[in-house]
Amino acid sequence: MKRFISAAFIAASLGAAASTPLYLDVNAPIEDRVEDALSRMTTAEKVALCHAEGKFASNGVPRLGIPELWMTDGPHGVRAEINWDNWGWAGWLNDSCTVFPALTALAATWNPELSALYGHNIGEEARYRDKDVLLGPGVNIYRTPLNGRNFEYMGEDPYLAGEMVVPYITELQKNGVAACVKHYALNNQERWRGHIDVHVSDRALHEIYLPAFKRAVIDGGTWSIMGAYNKYDGQHACHNEKLLLDILKGDWGFDGVVITDWGGAHDTREAALNGLDIEMGSYTNGLTTESAFSYDDYYLARPFLEMIQSGEVDEKYLDDKARRILRLIMRTSMNTSKPFGAMASPEHFAAVKTIGDEAIVLLKNAPLGKKKPALLPLSPEGSGKILVVGDNATRMLNLGGGSSELKAKKMVSPLEGLRRVYGDRILYTQGYAAGRPMYGQAEDIASEVTDSLRRVAVEMARDAETVILVGGLNKNSYQDCEGLDRLDYALPFGQPELIEALLAVNPRLVVVLLSGNAVEMPWISRVPAVLQAWYLGTMGGESIADVISGEVNPSGKLPFSFPVRLADNAAHAMGTISYPGDSIRQDYLEDIFVGYRWHDTKEIPALFPFGHGLSYTTFDYGKPTLSASSMPYDGSITVTVPVTNTGAREGKEIVQLYIGDPVSSLPRPLKELKHFSKISLAPGETRDVTFTITADDLRFYDPDRKEWIAEPGKFDVYVAASSADVRRKASFTLE
């Protein structure tokens, strides 16, 4: 029988002087340890738990041997150590990390197994850096292509985002590191992010903006969640009664900790009563501004203690916060069974390569003329010169972008990756200049520079067999960057003109876009091959080169729509009150019709639709078989589809299943994604893909009844290769 001495016994035998350290029975059930610790704490010690005592640390209880909570950004890797009390890097020498792909790239794999791999590996790095809370992943819905932080999120569809966020959380937390899913909720742009008051229907809130957070809590079991900066219905999200008490802690039964975004708290009484647990970064903008306030000036510091001591706020509110924070501490810093992690290991780099390989989306790959093969893959065996053009071919895209910035242990640029495959066939020229990622400054490059770089590129393109432009956006201000939205939909830095000039001298042009957002493509009809290659992190250059050479058959599909023009996007079709709002208030007037839901229902074709992605092989979808023509309300039916690889090489296909409800008492989108499956097929191989449909897949949220309902009647099943490429259709009746 393992002997351990209970804290109570110690306390009794040592006369329980308050100064005796608390020997927590670390092997007892967590809830017992929480109650034991809470019973020994003073009111002031409980209040101290509820706010920061450093830029990225919140208090423990030194007297009782309860350690501080250490938090770190971000969703794509463990940020370099930040100074105790300002935003600068601390200059450590042991905190260079693996740069994981941005979460849009992870979402583009449509492969939950890769999300688990991602969570496991980033969790090892956070654990190795001795961090208790990783400030990510983010699952805010992609509502506009101008949102500066879309690259940190998982696209426009709540079902895809939910499926992809759960494994990331569960695997991350096995390292004894908490996920902190952000930014809850309705933080769908950066413009006026600190105060914009979002108004949205209950249907859109529950059907579009909350589901991925709900999955993260209920299926992912996230141990913490980050309140958003913005307001919702007039109240700051970080202490919003409806979001935090009614929905998150009430309906969803969240037992973890609500942490503010840095500077997201604005009122002691609301913070005390409306479910906020830890206040971080107050009086800053979460990026650059500092404050003269001491940590005791925080809303949940002295002012909160005074409210408790005066009886204005009942201590039960404080005890609930303290219990949740102690539970988080016992799950992380005082977790005695957690592993020890790893940092920037070959295994982590290999995982990044695997994810990157499956994230790249082949948007277009057209033959250059009748009877001619498609431009890609570009055989490594050839001898012709390949000109690589573009600032993004060499740019370190782990820097900039805001809090997701990373100090990389290793970064393989697209140019390096291409040189590894094609050797000295590769020539390079910058082609366009993009400036430096200096926060808050829009880069305006002198036109002479732009013109001369373009002229050099055009001259070199004349003599090349093939030209590869590596362009897109970057992490500069007003690009893919926190705190600032893009100013327009176009490719920046003169890239459209560069593309036209290159096409004029060499039609064999491959455009590789590195971005976390859709961009305008006026040149698309004349460019034979286009890849969406995201921000892929440490091994990005190798993944890009392996897809271009055909070593890897691309299998990614878009997690968000690429509208032809900005006005075709739902948020931009309803006036400025819809985007960006009037600087005080914003109305999501498109309601539930976000992304492909808008394109389908308004019959506005997207340039590249949600769920689109090509392969170097082709797939045929056979006739679907339903297990029944009608489904009992509490039953299920299966849909089985034979999928065949009709091409000459192995390939992965993401088979998507959408559901349509043609007759419903409330308006519904034409169809909504409810299942998907990614399968690998050898040439000629056929595999049955089976989906199980239940009433959960048929429901919509009824705002009057405040519940999800499925109305009996006919439902349509769309089996598709993308939201706009429906291969097979079937129907059944819900009894």
Ligand code: GLC
């Ligand atoms: C930033 C971001 C948030 C980040 C936090 C700490 O403002 O909004 O995502 O985790 O502050 O850097």
